[in-house]
Structures are given as structure tokens and as C-alpha cells.
Amino acid sequence: MNISELLARNARKFPEKKAFIDGEAALSYREVDQAVNRLASSLGHLGIQRGDKVVLYMPNTKELVFAYFAVLRLGAIVVPVNARLVAEEVRYIIEHCEARAVIAHDWIYKELDPLVGQVDVFWIKTGNAQEGWVPLSELILSGAADPIVCPLKEDDEAAILYTSGTTGRPKGVLFTYRNILTVAIMMAIETKMDKESRILHMMPLSHSAPLHLFFIGGMYVGATHVLSPSFSPESLLNLVEKYKITHFFGAPVAYLLTAKHPRLHEYDLSSVNYWTYGGAPLSRNEVQFIAKQFRTDRLMCLYGLTEAGPNGTYLATEDHTTKAGSIGKQAALNCEIKIVDEHGNEVPVGEVGEIVLSGEGTMKGYYKDEEKTAETLKNGWLYTGDIARRDEDGYIWIVDRKKDIIISGGVNVYPKEIEDVLRTHPYIADVAVVGVPHPEWGETVKAFVVTTKPFNNLDDECKRFLMGKIADYKIPRLYQEIRELPRNATGKVLKQALRGMDDETIARR
Numbered sequence: 370m371n372i373s374e375l376l377a378r379n380a381r382k383f384p385e386k387k388a389f390i391d392g393e394a395a396l397s398y399r400e401v402d403q404a405v406n407r408l409a410s411s412l413g414h415l416g417i418q419r420g421d422k423v424v425l426y427m428p429n430t431k432e433l434v435f436a437y438f439a440v441l442r443l444g445a446i447v448v449p450v451n452a453r454l455v456a457e458e459v460r461y462i463i464e465h466c467e468a469r470a471v472i473a474h475d476w477i478y479k480e481l482d483p484l485v486g487q488v489d490v491f492w493i494k495t496g497n498a499q500e501g502w503v504p505l506s507e508l509i510l511s512g513a514a515d516p517i518v519c520p521l522k523e524d525d526e527a528a529i530l531y532t533s534g535t536t537g538r539p540k541g542v543l544f545t546y547r548n549i550l551t552v553a554i555m556m557a558i559e560t561k562m563d564k565e566s567r568i569l570h571m572m573p574l575s576h577s578a579p580l581h582l583f584f585i586g587g588m589y590v591g592a593t594h595v596l597s598p599s600f601s602p603e604s605l606l607n608l609v610e611k612y613k614i615t616h617f618f619g620a621p622v623a624y625l626l627t628a629k630h631p632r633l634h635e636y637d638l639s640s641v642n643y644w645t646y647g648g649a650p651l652s653r654n655e656v657q658f659i660a661k662q663f664r665t666d667r668l669m670c671l672y673g674l675t676e677a678g679p680n681g682t683y684l685a686t687e688d689h690t691t692k693a694g695s696i697g698k699q700a701a702l703n704c705e706i707k708i709v710d711e712h713g714n715e716v717p718v719g720e721v722g723e724i725v726l727s728g729e730g731t732m733k734g735y736y737k738d739e740e741k742t743a744e745t746l747k748n749g750w751l752y753t754g755d756i757a758r759r760d761e762d763g764y765i766w767i768v769d770r771k772k773d774i775i776i777s778g779g780v781n782v783y784p785k786e787i788e789d790v791l792r793t794h795p796y797i798a799d800v801a802v803v804g805v806p807h808p809e810w811g812e813t814v815k816a817f818v819v820t821t822k823p824f825n826n827l828d829d830e831c832k833r834f835l836m837g838k839i840a841d842y843k844i845p846r847l848y849q850e851i852r853e854l855p856r857n858a859t860g861k862v863l864k865q866a867l868r869g870m871d872d873e874t875i876a877r878r
Contacts, residue, residue, distance in 0.1 A: 370523060370546070370550060371441065371519050371521045371522070371523070371525070371527070371546045372438070372441050372527060372546060372549060372550070372585060372588070373405075373438055373441045373442040373519035373521075374518075374519060375585070375588045375589060376398070376401065376402055376405060376438050376588065377402055377516070377518075379398045379402075379588065379591045380398040380399045380401070380402035380403075382398075382591065383397075383398050383564065383591050384397060384398060384399035385397050385398075385399065386398055386564070386591065386593070387593045388400075388401050388593065388594065389401060389431055389434055389593075389594045389595075389596060390593065390594070390595045390596065390612065391430055391431040391596045394431055396431060398591070401431075401434060401435070401438075403514060404435050404509055405435055405438040405439045405442060406442070406512070406513070406514060406515065406516055406517050407508075407509045407510070407511075407512030407513065407514055408435050408436065408439035408505070408508055408509045408512055409438075409439040409440075409442040409443050409512070409517045410512035410513040410514075410515070410517065411508035411509070411511055411512035412439055412440070412443060412445075412470070412508065413443055413517075414512075415470070415491055415503075416469070416491075417440070417443055417445050417469055417470055417491075418443060418444070418445065419443065419444030419445060419521075420444070420445065420446065420526070421443075421445040421446065421468075421469040421470075422445065422446045422447075422448050422466045422467060422468045422469060422529065423436075423440045423445055423446070423447060423448060423468060423469060423470045423471070423472065424448045424449075424450055424459070424462060424463055424466070424468045424470070424471045424472070424490075425437060425440075425447060425448065425449045425450065425472050425575070426450055426452060426454075426459060426471060426472070426473040426474070426477065426478075426481060427449075427452060427472065427473060427474040427477075427495075428452045428474060428476065428477070428573070428598035428599065429570050429571070429573065429574050429596045429597055429598050430474060430495075430596060430598055431596065432472075432474060432495045432505060433449075433474075433574060433596075434594075434596075435505075435509065436472045436505070437449070437574075441519060441527060441528075442517050442519045443517070443519070444519055444520060444521050444525075445469075446466075446526055446527065446528060446529060447527070447528045447529075448462065448466050448468060448528070448529045448530075448531075448541075449528075449530065449574060449575040449580065450462055450531060450575050451573055451575045451576070452474070452477055452573060452575065453573075455480060456480055456481055456483050456484055458539075459471075459480075459481060459484070460484055460488060461538065461539070462531055462539070462541075463484075463488055463490060464488070465541060465736070465737070466529055466541055466736060468490050469490060469491065470490050470491035470492075470493060471490050471491070471492055471493065472493045472494070472505065473492075473493070473494045473495075473502075474494065474495050474496075475494055475495045475496030475497070476598075478494045478495075478496075478499075478502065482501075485500075485501035485502070486501060491503065493505055493508065521546060522546070523545065523546045523547035523550065524545050524546070524547055525545060525546055526543060526544070526545055526733065527544055527545055527546045527548075527549055528543075528544045528549065529541045529542065529543050529544070529736050530542045530544070530575070530576070530577055530580075530675055532675055532676075533857045533861050540735045540736075540738060540741065541735060541736035541737070541738075542577075542675050542676055542732045542735060542736070543732060543733045543734055543735065543736045544581075544678070544732055544733060545733050547729055548678055548729065548730050548731065548732060548733065549581050549585055549678070549730075550585070550589070551678065551680070551703050551728065551729040551730040552581050552582060552586075552673075552677075552678035552679060552680045552703070552730040553581055553582065553585035553586040553588070553589050554586070554589060554702075554703070555582075555586075555680055555701050555702040555703045555704070555730070556581075556582035556583065556586040557586040557587075557589050557590050558702055559683065559701055559702055560586075560616060560642070560643045560645065560669070561642065561643075562586055562587060562589075562590045562592055562616065563590050563592070564590055564591040564592060565592075565615075566587060566590065566592040566593070566615045566616055566642075567592065567593045567594075567595060567612055567613060567614050567615050567616070567640075568583050568584075568587045568592050568593070568594050568595065568614070568615070568616045568617075569595045569597065569605075569608055569609065569612070569614040569616070569617045570583065570584060570594060570595065570596050570597065571597045571599070571600040571604070571605060571608075571617070571619065571623070572600070572618060572619055572620065572623075576675075577673075577675040577678065577679045578618060578647050578648075578671065578673070578679055579618055581678060581679070582618065582671070582679070583616065583618050587616075592616075593612075595608055595612050595614065600619070600623055602623075602626050602627040602629075602630045602633075603630070605617075605619075605623065605627055606627065606630060606632075606633065606636040606638070607636075609636070609638050609640070609641060610636045610637050610638065613640040614640055614641055615640055615641060615642045615643070616641070616642065616643050616645070617641060617643070617644055617645065618645045618646070618647065618671075619644075619645075619646055620646065620647070620648045620649070621646050621648065621649050621651050621655070623646075624644070624646060624651070624659045624663075625655065625658075625659065627662075627663075628658055628659045628662035628663065629662075633662055633663070634662075634664075638663060638664070638665065641665065641667060642667060643667055643669050643686075644663065644665060644667050644668050644669065645668075645669045645670075645671055646668070646669070646670055646671065647670065647671035647672065647673070647679075648861075651668075651670065651693060651694065652693065652694050652789065653693040653694055654793075655693075656668060656689050656693035656694075657693070660689070666686060666687075666689075667686050668686060668689050669683055669684065669685065669686050670683060670684035670689075670695075670696060670697065671683050672684075672696035672697065672765075672767075673701075673726075674726070674751070674753055675732075676731065676732045676745065676751055676753075677704070677726045677728070677730055677731050677732070677751055677753070678728070678730030678731060678732070679730070680700075680701055680703060680704040680726065680728050680730040680731075681696070681700065681701060681704060681706065681724075681726055682696045682697035682698075682699065682700055682701060682704075682706060682765060683696075683697045683701055684696060684697040684764075685697065688764075692762075692764050694766065695760075695764040695765060695766050696757075696765050696766070696767060697764065697765060698762070698763045698764050698765070699763075700726070700728075703728050703729060703730060704726060704727070704728035704730065705726065705727045705728060706724060706725070706726055706727075706765075707724075707725050707750070708721075708722040708723065708724055708725075708757055708758065708759060708765070709722050709723055709725055710722050710723075711723075713725075713747070713748075713750075716758075718758075718759050718760070718761060718763075719758060719759070719760070719761070720758060721756050721757065721758045721768050722756070722757070722758070723752060723753065723754065723755065723756055723757075723771060724753045724755045724756075724757050724765070724767075725750040725751060725752050725753065726750065726751045726753060727749050727750050727751065731746070731751050732746075732751075734746065754770055754771040754772060755767055755769075755770060755771070756768040756769050756770070756771050756774065756783070767785070768783050768785065768786070769783040769784055769785040769786070770785075773785075773803070773864060775802075775803070775804035775812050775813075775814055776804070776811055776812055777804065777807070777810045777811065777812050777813055777814060777842070778809075778810040778811070778842075779811075780842060782804075782814055782842070782843050783843075784801075784802035784803065784804075784814075785802075786839060786843065787800075787802045787814070787816065787835070787839060787843055787844075787845065788800050788801065788802050788816075790834075790835060790838050790839055791816065791818070791831065791834070791835070794831075794834050796820055796821050796822045796824070797818055797819070797820055797821070797831075798819045798820065798821050799818075799819040799853070799854055800816055800817065800818050800819065800854075801816070801817045801854050801862045801864060801867055802814060802815070802816045802817075802845060803815055803817070803864050803867050803868050804868075805847065805868060813845075813846050813847065814843070814844070814845040814846060814847070815845055815846070815847035815848070815849065816831060816845040816847070816848050816849070817848075817849050817850075817851045817854065817867050817870075818831065818848060818849070818850055818851065819850075819851055819852070819853060819854060820850060824850075827848045827849075827850055828847075828848045831845070831848050832844055832845075849870070854867070855867065
């Protein structure tokens, strides 16, 4: 089985069924399959063949669907990238993966225009022809309609997804068909998808959870997919009500923003079976707020890494009342999980260790980086870099990222713990805590704070607020107000940028 065959099989089984809805366009499985055959035919005539890499620089639109499946149908390797990346970031990916072609959307192709003529690939775009660009529509119209059968098997290479690069250059995560199908089937089963499901895609399909779990998971069962090129609370509510959506995946911020929509209660959201979220857990207070506003008990937290497919754990809907903030109790289908010490031994209940995962969804490796692959994959286990503990009921709680731990005076300080407390301050909108050099302690703790109203003395206010809530040694010695936290295209805070924001290295006591 391969992913191209999922589409072809659905076209044979459900030829007239709505496969994708993109604005006013509603396409059946047969129509999508025919467009994919034509596009694959034309790409083949351009010279794209098995093993070639093709970069997709597109938002969630029907053209992305055509391009994704056409590349795979030829046995080539698809490389979806975030539509918010700038030209130099895309150039790095093109050159690193040795792409043969780039397919961009008409809405955003001008970002890449400076690269045309500098980077030797086929430049293809939706919309009208432009100098240096081949129109995608012409490739579809001119291509042969004859079915093309992808010959690849589950252990063949299918895709490269690039990590967000919060600590340096992004890494290319290489997946086989087996990896992707393993996690897609997991998600379909765990959230009870079937051919009657209607899945809303608002998060970028360049990322592993939206793409592999929900896009491919929905393709596996022949669901209907509703595409949205961007997120807003208004569009989320409108699309859920209009199309009777059953499954939605979003970042926590998508839920928090929508929960504050002034007319939320006017919308009928009762069709949704699973409101899933990932990327970060929600606190108990946030869960209670969202559940009340959405009038739902169907929230589900997903935990996993791109490198794991993603697979990992989930916090079931029924556990949100008592364990909100946890990532769940056990691994999801097709996955195993342990929390281990630095020697790979499982740690006792209540003690912190690193989460390691195992399963057939785990990546083949980092593309062209054997050293980093060997550091991450050890004896069949993926070392996640996430530090966590189990409580007495067996539920897992993330403590922090291993690379973000601050060692001050020989003592470990976990920034996430401090951030979680500071975010409960009524006038703190966002915060990031990092370690900065200190001549005696090695590192000291610094908080970058985004406020909704000015404080007379930021340091005193924050220290007073933290006192009694966390141990004294964890309370940051340094504070800096900042208009907004620097984030990458996926919304993750760039702590590396914060550490280099100023030259202050001597802590004030």
C-alpha cells in the first residue's frame, strides 16, 4: 500500500462522493484522482521521476491536494513547507533536499520570485503564467488522463518534513510510506473516523499532525475534507456549522481565541465528535473555559513529535475534567512510551526523565544527517528531548524541553514551570523564561514578559507574584519587558533569539 493508492482506491469505491471542499469548489474523489493523473503525467514529461524531491509552497487549497498526490504518484518524494517561510528559508530547504521542482501558490509565489533564475529547479505556480514560472493549470489540462499506478511499497521513501528550526537550521525528517500510514491508521481508529466523517483542515498541511494524522487518516477511510487556507475564529465557527464538521485539529491558541468570540454561542457546533489539539497542553483553567464556551466535552489532547510520525500519547476526552494539562496515561495505537534516565532506565513514579517513543511511525531518519539520527534513534527508541514525570495515577506531565533546562548553581530549573505560573497573572499576556550566563552560578534565570498594562516595577511585581508559588531559587533574577515574543512560522518561541537579545550577562541579585 502507498498513499497514492489511497486516493485511487477511494475514486474507485466512492467516485461521486465529495472528497474536498475548497471555498465554492466541491470535488469528488473521481475528479481529484483524474486531476492528479493529468498533473503526474505532465510532471513526468518535465523529468520528475522516482526519488526526486518536489517542494510544495502552498496553503491549504485544492491545488495543494493535486500536487501532493501527483508527486507521490510518480514515486517522487514530496516536501511540503510552511507557506509563511521567507525566500531564504525556502532556498535552504530546496538546496538541502536537492529538489527538482517547486510548486507554489499564486497568492504567495512572489516571495520566491528572487530565487527564480538563481536556483536551478522547475518553477511551477497556480494561476496565470509569469516569467520563469510554469502554470499548474496548464500542466493539468495538457496531461494524459490515463491512470498512473505508483509502484512503491510501504518501506519506500515518501516525504520529507522540515522541523521548525528553533535551535538552528531546520532538519529534514524522512518518512517512508509505512511510517505515515501507521500514524494515519492510528488517528483514524483513536478518533473513530469513517467515510461519513467531515474533517476541517485549518492548520497548515505542511506540518505532520494536520497532514499525516488528519489528512491521510481521513483519506484512509474515505472521509470528506474541508480546506481552509488560514485560521480565524470567525471562519472556524462558520465552516464547522456550514459543513457539520466532525473532526478538527488546532493549536491551543486557536481554541483560546475562538473561545473569546463574542457570538460563539450563536453557532451550532454540535456535529463535532473530536476537538483535538496539540503542540502544547492546555491548563485545567483553560480547558474549563474552552469547554464551557464551546459547550463540549469532546476535547482531546494529542502529544507527539514530527520525528515520531507524529505518534505518542493522547489525553482522552473523559480525562479532561481531572487531568487537564497532562498528555495522557499511555501510548496511542501503534506506539510505546517510556520515561527514562540518562542511562535509558525507566524512572520511578514522580521522578523526572526523558520521554522515549517506539513504533513503526518513527521516521527513517534525518535526511543527510547520520550523526543527528544516531543521537535521536537509539536501540529502537526515539529520544524526544521532552522531560516529564508520571503521577500516582500513571498520567504523564511534561516538565520542559531538555534543551531548555537551566542549570543554575548546579540545580536544575525548568522554565515551563515558571512560565505557567506567570501566565496566570491577570496582566501578563505571554512569557518566556531562559537561562543567561552568570560568572558564579553558570546560568541565572531571566523572564521575557509581554504585559497588557505597564507595571511601575516589572521585577518587583513578578517576584512578588511568584513568591510562595514556586521555590525561591526558581524565581527569575532578571526581567525584561518585550512587545511580543519572537516565534517561528509554526508559532514556537525562539528562545535562542531571546538569549542573544542583549549583552547583559551579569545577574542582578
